[in-house]
Amino acid sequence: MADTLRIVLSDSKKEKPQANALGFGKYFTDHMFVMDYVIDKGWYDPRIIPFQNISLHPAAKVFHYGQTIFEGLKAYRTSDNRTLLFRPRKNLERLNLSNQRLCIPPVDETMVLEALKELIKIDEEWIPASEGTSLYIRPFVIATEPDLGVSPSTQYKLMIILSPVGAYYAEGVHPVKIYVENQYVRAVRGGTGAAKTAGNYASGLAAQEVAGGKGYAQVLWLDGVENKYVEEVGSMNVFFKINGEVVTPALNGSILNGVTRDSVIQLLKHLNVPVVERSISIDEVQSAYDNGVLEEAFGTGTAAVISPIGELNWRDRQMVINDGRIGEVAQQLYDQLTGIQTGRLDDPFGWTVEVK
Amino acid sequence: MADTLRIVLSDSKKEKPQANALGFGKYFTDHMFVMDYVIDKGWYDPRIIPFQNISLHPAAKVFHYGQTIFEGLKAYRTSDNRTLLFRPRKNLERLNLSNQRLCIPPVDETMVLEALKELIKIDEEWIPASEGTSLYIRPFVIATEPDLGVSPSTQYKLMIILSPVGAYYAEGVHPVKIYVENQYVRAVRGGTGAAKTAGNYASGLAAQEVAGGKGYAQVLWLDGVENKYVEEVGSMNVFFKINGEVVTPALNGSILNGVTRDSVIQLLKHLNVPVVERSISIDEVQSAYDNGVLEEAFGTGTAAVISPIGELNWRDRQMVINDGRIGEVAQQLYDQLTGIQTGRLDDPFGWTVEVK
Ligand SMILES: Cc1ncc(COP(=O)(O)O)c(C=O)c1O
Ligand SMILES: Cc1ncc(COP(=O)(O)O)c(C=O)c1O
Numbered sequence: 001m002a003d004t005l006r007i008v009l010s011d012s013k014k015e016k017p018q019a020n021a022l023g024f025g026k027y028f029t030d031h032m033f034v035m036d037y038v039i040d041k042g043w044y045d046p047r048i049i050p051f052q053n054i055s056l057h058p059a060a061k062v063f064h065y066g067q068t069i070f071e072g073l074k075a076y077r078t079s080d081n082r083t084l085l086f087r088p089r090k091n092l093e094r095l096n097l098s099n100q101r102l103c104i105p106p107v108d109e110t111m112v113l114e115a116l117k118e119l120i121k122i123d124e125e126w127i128p129a130s131e132g133t134s135l136y137i138r139p140f141v142i143a144t145e146p147d148l149g150v151s152p153s154t155q156y157k158l159m160i161i162l163s164p165v166g167a168y169y170a171e172g173v174h175p176v177k178i179y180v181e182n183q184y185v186r187a188v189r190g191g192t193g194a195a196k197t198a199g200n201y202a203s204g205l206a207a208q209e210v211a212g213g214k215g216y217a218q219v220l221w222l223d224g225v226e227n228k229y230v231e232e233v234g235s236m237n238v239f240f241k242i243n244g245e246v247v248t249p250a251l252n253g254s255i256l257n258g259v260t261r262d263s264v265i266q267l268l269k270h271l272n273v274p275v276v277e278r279s280i281s282i283d284e285v286q287s288a289y290d291n292g293v294l295e296e297a298f299g300t301g302t303a304a305v306i307s308p309i310g311e312l313n314w315r316d317r318q319m320v321i322n323d324g325r326i327g328e329v330a331q332q333l334y335d336q337l338t339g340i341q342t343g344r345l346d347d348p349f350g351w352t353v354e355v356k
Numbered sequence: 357m358a359d360t361l362r363i364v365l366s367d368s369k370k371e372k373p374q375a376n377a378l379g380f381g382k383y384f385t386d387h388m389f390v391m392d393y394v395i396d397k398g399w400y401d402p403r404i405i406p407f408q409n410i411s412l413h414p415a416a417k418v419f420h421y422g423q424t425i426f427e428g429l430k431a432y433r434t435s436d437n438r439t440l441l442f443r444p445r446k447n448l449e450r451l452n453l454s455n456q457r458l459c460i461p462p463v464d465e466t467m468v469l470e471a472l473k474e475l476i477k478i479d480e481e482w483i484p485a486s487e488g489t490s491l492y493i494r495p496f497v498i499a500t501e502p503d504l505g506v507s508p509s510t511q512y513k514l515m516i517i518l519s520p521v522g523a524y525y526a527e528g529v530h531p532v533k534i535y536v537e538n539q540y541v542r543a544v545r546g547g548t549g550a551a552k553t554a555g556n557y558a559s560g561l562a563a564q565e566v567a568g569g570k571g572y573a574q575v576l577w578l579d580g581v582e583n584k585y586v587e588e589v590g591s592m593n594v595f596f597k598i599n600g601e602v603v604t605p606a607l608n609g610s611i612l613n614g615v616t617r618d619s620v621i622q623l624l625k626h627l628n629v630p631v632v633e634r635s636i637s638i639d640e641v642q643s644a645y646d647n648g649v650l651e652e653a654f655g656t657g658t659a660a661v662i663s664p665i666g667e668l669n670w671r672d673r674q675m676v677i678n679d680g681r682i683g684e685v686a687q688q689l690y691d692q693l694t695g696i697q698t699g700r701l702d703d704p705f706g707w708t709v710e711v712k
Binding site: 023024025026028032051053054055056057058059062063064065066067068070101102103136138140142146147148149150151152159161163183184185186188189190191192197198199200201202203204205206208209224225227234235 | 379380381382384388407409410411412413414415418419420421422423424426457458459492494496498502503504505506507508515517519539540541542544545546547548553554555556557558559560561562564565580581583590591
């Protein structure tokens with residue numbers, strides 16, 4: 001780990017896509033960060049190299065036993081052309097928590113953060129500037145040992161790739177329709193739900209396909225034990241405003257500890273909006289709706305920041321929330337968070353880290 | 357899919373390892389089967405090529421969202437030098453069931469079986485001959501589309517790799533010690549437990565590490581909902597002989613439909629040993645033990661065929677089964693199954709398929 005960062009620059013530069021064609025995770029920059037691990041030696045040879053394919057043995061454990069984790073965070077270009085990262089330390093801490101759950105050796109968070117900054121500086125021109133765009137950062141670790149035994153790998157690769165991403169909401173923030181899933185389960189107590197690992201997402205694809213076919217943007221997951229308590233929405237944490245109080249599921253071991261979730265909780269406290277983390281059942285959401293006190297619902301995550309929920313479908317009963325319009329609190333959180341992230345607003349929490 | 361099989365032979369042959377050095381899944385033969393899929397075109401270009409690394413885009417969905425499935429079966433060399441596959445159709449059916457759960461397009465089972473036979477013929481010299489050895493066959497499908505959106509891939513690769521494997525029991529079949537897991541969960545109703553997909557195995561690594569550290573070979577998984585009903589043992593289905601009757605957990609959607617499990621059930625019926633598929637709680641196993649009627653316990657799977665359980669540890673209570681020796685039924689099943697698989701015994705069920 002004492003290795004110094006090695007840098008090999010690309011001979012050529014790819015053409016950059018138009019801001020309105022970006023989408024999410026479709027284009028990648030000219031360079032990537034790679035670091036290898038082998039047991040007895042530890043992590044070694046951290047390097048920034050031209051963006052390229054990975055060559056792996058077909059028996060690499062990642063293909064067979066899913067020993068892999070990832071992270072997702074963003075860099076923003078400010079109006080005065082600086083580059084800001086949003087709470088990158090939180091993502092690196094979570095990366096190591098995911099590593100631990102998946103029996104992957106920890107990485108040096110400080111060293112990886114420095115390497116990430118270096119990578120971003122090299123590919124700085126790729127950070128899009130127009131409203132709502134950003135540079136999505138995807139660190140991930142894969143088990144590379146070529147061995148079909150079901151046991152932790154003795155070899156790994158950590159990579160960081162960068163993708164310029166478009167505005168999540170092309171025409172202003174708009175609420176989405178969400179399907180409350182009651183057949184498929186994403187995660188369960190004792191499982192891997194609190195880690196950011198591939199299997200959690202694989203497991204959700206089928207439910208998403210079904211919900212998508214019915215016209216819903218995402219599914220809301222209930223807990224795996226009782227099929228009753230609200231967990232998350234797609235790749236977002238979820239919040240409800242009920243009778244003036246904002247409620248979000250507590251970190252119970254089967255949901256992800258979202259960085260946006262944590263930021264929203266802190267912001268709400270700062271704004272003097274009552275907020276509580278506790279378990280909340282879908283029946284409670286339904287009866288709040290029936291009683292006319294389900295005032296808002298929204299998801300939180302790095303991709304969309306705040307994603308208002310305009311409609312929930314639970315067992316074929318529709319709950320149209322706030323007339324299908326974005327709520328006041330959701331709008332305020334969206335404005336504040338994106339304001340801080342892009343340097344438009346003050347950052348009283350010290351969340352942003354400048355890349356320079 | 358109308359494509360004919362393309363064959364590119366390797367210029368050179370690797371050295372074959374000694375039979376006693378084989379182990380499991382460490383060595384691979386000279387060739388592999390590959391077939392690609394792209395939406396709108398379907399599966400195309402089935403080919404046998406020299407065994408080689410795979411080159412993938414770092415954003416290939418398999419790395420991030422675990423959209424991948426696999427299979428495991430074996431080819432055996434008979435004493436008169438023929439090659440037998442054991443129930444390969446069952447594995448290909450299961451491959452397509454796993455595909456379905458993971459939103460992967462189905463493959464043509466007949467075509468893949470024919471390609472597999474061709475591959476085995478080409479690498480026939482790799483099938484080890486000594487007692488207990490075999491050629492392990494690992495078909496797997498990975499999502500290859502370079503895109504970070506959480507949705508089913510539009511591109512896939514199916515591969516089959518072959519690995520000569522050693523005798524599972526170097527010194528005769530011997531019972532193993534198993535730890536009943538009551539913290540970690542492998543799978544849950546509504547999850548992916550019935551599919552052979554990477555995430556299920558990733559999720560189990562941590563529990564295995566803990567159990568291994570305490571001197572146990574594998575963990576026995578309980579159900580994810582009540583943490584009470586017996587599911588599977590490591591990568592095996594599990595059977596108990598209680599008071600003359602053999603009991604195995606019913607296929608409840610969270611355990612794998614093992615080919616060995618199915619064969620064992622059929623064999624037991626054939627041998628007039630009472631056998632029943634139903635849910636069985638760990639409390640029931642414990643009280644059978646306390647009452648002196650837990651006569652045998654064993655796991656079933658392609659790797660070990662039959663793996664007798666000599667000791668179960670549940671919440672720090674030890675159950676030593678049949679004095680830690682292999683039971684009569686387990687021994688009989690092992691002899692019969694391996695006899696059929698290797699052509700030593702008649703095959704009244706028509707389970708074996710000759711490669712010629
Ligand atoms: C399952 C899941 N829940 C919640 C989140 C939100 O986490 P964050 O706010 O850190 O992006 C994500 C990731 O984006 C996720 O994948
Ligand atoms: C989780 C799991 N259960 C059971 C089995 C046994 O299945 P089979 O008898 O088809 O090998 C396997 C695979 O080998 C497995 O991975």
